Amino acid sequence: MQLVAQGVTFGYPGRPVVDGLDLAVGPGDRIGLVGENGAGKSTLLGLLAGRLHPRSGSVRRHGTLAVVEQDLAVTDEDTVGTLVAATGSATRAAADDLQAAIDGFDHAGGDVAALSAAIARYEHLAAWDVDRRVDEGLSRLHAPRDLDRRLAELSVGERYRVRLACRLAERADLLLLDEPTNHLDAGGVAHLTAQLRAWAGGLVIVTHDRRLLDDVMTAVLDLDPSMDGRPVLYGAARYTDYRFARDQMLRRWRARYRAERKRARVLAERLDASYEGLSDEWRPPKGSDPHRRATRARQHVKAADRLIERLEAQAVDVPVPPPALQFPDLPSVPPGYAGGPLLEVRGPRVTGRLDLPGRRVEVMPAGRLLVTGANGAGKSTLLAALVGVVGLDRGTRDVAAGVRCGVLAQEGPAERVQAPDGAAPTAFDAYARHALDLLAAGALDPDALVPVAALGLLSEADLERPLRELSLGQRRRFDLACALLAAPHVLVLDEPTNHLSVGLVDELTAALRATSAAVVVATHDRQLRADLADWPHLDLGGSDRPA
Template sequence: MSEQAARRPGDVQLVAEAVTFGYPGRSVLDRLDLTVSPGDRIGLVGENGAGKTTLLGVLAGRLHPQGGTVRRHGTLAVVEQDLAVGEGDTIGTLVDATSAATRAAAADLQAVIDCFDHDGGDVGALSAAIARYEQLSAWDVDRRVDEGLSRLQAPRDRERRLAELSVGERYRVRLACRLAERADLLLLDEPTNHLDAGGVEHLTAQLREWTGGVVIVTHDRRLLDDVMTAILDMDPAMDGRPVLYGAARYADYRFARDQMLRRWRARYRAERKRARVLAQRLDASYEGLSDEWRPPKGSQPHRRATRARQHVKAADRLIERLEAQAVEVPLPPPALRFPDLPSVPPGYAGGALLELRAPRVAGRLDLPGRRVEVMPASRLLVTGANGAGKSTLLAALVGALGLDRGARTVAPGVRCGVLAQEGPGEHVPTPRGDGPTAFDAYARHALDLLEAGALDPDALVPVAALGLLTEADLERPLRELSIGQRRRFDLARALLAAPHVLVLDEPTNHLSVGLVDELTAALRATSAAVVVATHDRQLRADLADWPHLDLGG
């Protein structure tokens, strides 16, 4: 790691030294170092599959490093993307566990006070117990939990079983409880994925005031700006190591990252050019040496052969020196190659490609007197709080959900590409094992679309042409891909049929910040119609000039 984040005095919360971890046949972390002190708020970024979630699991103790050590000081709170749920666990189970830690601090303080000898008591122990009690604000934990559940739009019924909640609801309950704990070290994986604008505002305020250390995996560019004191880029730099950027703003990080990549590529090009020149020189020298074995009559063959051999030795030494000094540059992460999508189907007769009139889905969406239409090459940004009906509207628009009232019309031959908030790839179990490869699953989806008459074989978009997954990733079982890589797979599925209409629900969830930038530019430029529902504040700002449908809530 080339830099160290500025750290405030005080005990470190976490030290990771030379941490190494990998899965069978694939190294993920290689001798990684990281120090987190009180007040540090470190954002983990990098391409999907770079090891961000794996690193968080190692730091949390859920995964054991195969090399190196991780030392933690103080209490720990973790909210990962995959949340284990016990059969009988309820919301009350999480709330009670949260209160238990702070009540233990209160009990410890009371015990110290009760046993304190005013003549010769341990003042240090008393001071430590008071400081711990005040740090946790133990008297206020019930209010904090209640406020967190409310501000994060999480269910609050203590009797509801966690297994009955949606992924987003379970995450919000767990996040509210962990924030209320005020642990010394807080580890979060993509915390804004399931939050609306009000929830993100509450989370941001809590993180900015956090007195302990914080490590967050995030694609949220605005959160990086508002909260982080440093950014750890898990993508390797020129020396093959991750880089800790002290720049707290996303734009500063991207500028520094881009400058580094430009220097890296320039050096690589210069070395390849030098290698080609030396290789040509070596070939010419060997060719000259070969010619000397049958010199023309009257020449000085021994002198010429000796000189040729000297040239070969000199060229060999230059090649050896070059190889010793060479920089091994791994393949850069694949760049998004967005396909050229069509605007209208053959024989298009005019009018809307898709249209909803006065749609109503009982208990989820009701837009009396409203018409939502998607014209060729049009744009629509859909916003609203959690529960306002954004996902329901998008599902009804593409025909995946029936209406209790209203009407849906679709122009003949229109193909839709759909990226749901939780796509098929995200439901694949995470344990490693056998199963269809990503390529096989993509081919199966193509056959399903073909059988349904929703695919023109001449317009199929090959998954390998998109730059979303490497060839090695496509040959791996789908369940072995990271959550972010599976999200890339779901995006590729949405593009497979060369759709006339793209409907994307929270498209930035789980994607790397670099891919989010590329996707944003592609959505603005594509010839297809695009409908996007999102809470992502930066994406909303980037698409602020699009027609806007706010469902409120």
């Protein structure tokens, strides 16, 4: 076994995260880690990697470990070459060990088993080929290859791709990845998928990518609550099989919960009825009919109390289920709409980022547009140009009078908003601040505001927490809520599935297909592209083709 976790429990003050988790990962096991945003997926990965320490239980690892988390801490001196050199030194250690074993081997009575193990290790790591593997990984993942480039100057996605390429080249016994497809285009995902399917060691991967679950995983570990309150390991190797099994479990769970609650209500009504007529102010004479009725009433109360106690002892302790997305009813056109496109750009050019000479991109009422292309092809720039966030060096942009846009960018309000006094705002305060900013900019109709609590994206407890304490996925939910705040006529979504749970992605996909608003989506998510394959499609080129 590469990893064995037994009875692992961990939490933050007032917020348990992992409780009594058991998990074993051996060679060839590929575990997909899923769950609602804030369920503790990244926290669990930190526990398995040893970055966090459980409050109880244990995590044992055997062999070499490679980890690629979402956040990569770097110093000003770190460069691409720093990571490449570290990768080469780790694998070349196997070559050094083999050479030492050969040089010190006693042909008369040496340890043949130890020598054979050193040879097998060297061949497994293929240390002679590590430089080529790193270079291929950087190229196939479209990561910077200039060894002198400082990591601090790269984007989050570029830093992630450099780290991922190096970790894949190491061929570690245990590989832990956090949302590896978030920063990859289709070509990069295809390379990653091939590498993971051939991985000889154990894998644990946090992912929202439904196609990756289908193509790679041998099992799915779901951190969402179950009937007994513990995570569930589903042996299903396909996403649809996992979802079917989980939905069946939820139906049984909710049916039992409803039956228990119904029984509790009946007994509570019986208890209320039993208490009626009792009074502490006056007792009728002993032996009279009123006295006997009062005595029987007290006996009924005691019997009802005992029944309720037994019911509570046998009742199912059901945690509050994750809220379902309640997508608002969005308008399709503004008042006084005179016809024509709601948004339009013609021949847009943003120097060094986008150039579409002679192209016209328009968004009609209730229209749909799917934008694809390789990393760097200009998808995000085009979307920013459509909504007026980025100015054009050439071309024109037109917007119909009164049109409101809801924008989900890759970096949303959750990453930018701050309280006026510099304190950490709660999610609710940040939402209110975003509403005031839109109102000041004339981009919000106060009568059409969408309350964040009505969306089912964040719980009341989450809304009262500081934004910086929310998980990356919860902050992404907050950004989606901000995009819907103004009841937009046009929704413009850049990589909307990034960091969202697989369940929410399914719900959001259905909502985008059904809404009356116009929708523009830029994505590299293979399953989302398949789900939206009947939409008008703008391909900006590069290698981003469905795998």
